[in-house]
Amino acid sequence: MSAGRPDRVLADYGFEPAASGPRGHYVTTHVAWRLHVVVLSELPLTRDTILLRLLGPPRVRLAAIRELLALPDxxxxxxxxxxxxGRLRFEVPPDPASQSNEEREFIMETQAWFEQYQQQLRSEGRREGRDEGRREGRDAGRDEGRLLALTRLYARRLGRPLADAERVVLAERLERLGEDRLDEVVLELGADALAAWLADPAAR
Structure with a gap:
């Protein structure tokens, strides 16, 4: 790949425009000396070539950056x-006097885009975190409500409040066996059988 057109190289090695591929693609004509050159500054301004054009000279890179900004997030x-x-932000020459106008413009646009993209990622992360927290909160609230209703139902069937150990067992079995199974148990078993079911570690 060549950032600009290497006229001397193209002429000396007998390169000609390739029969296939985009504009800016050159190939040697001799079958025993098959080389390819891609001139980045001559590539067509299409989405397919954006990443390659980022490696071109400042004017070409700047145009590619602007096209990149216009793409969906x-x-x-x-x-x-x-x-x-991101790496380019730390590798560019720090002395503005050593930069051309095109390089300075390119660097400024690159830094602006990078900072904008980072801010967007941070915002998306915060939003996803809030959404996940709300979902977890709603799920936890529903689970707590189901457990409370079952605890009251089991207490009525037993004729007494559940002991702390029985509450722990009920919560574990709600998560492991599901609400439908716990409903079946409390409806089918009498008080003594229900107490035995809660006390049996292997009960299902």
Missing amino acids: DAWEKKVALPWL
């Missing part, structure tokens, strides 16, 4: 490009 190209663009 979940575009795979953004996920692939993010680590490289």
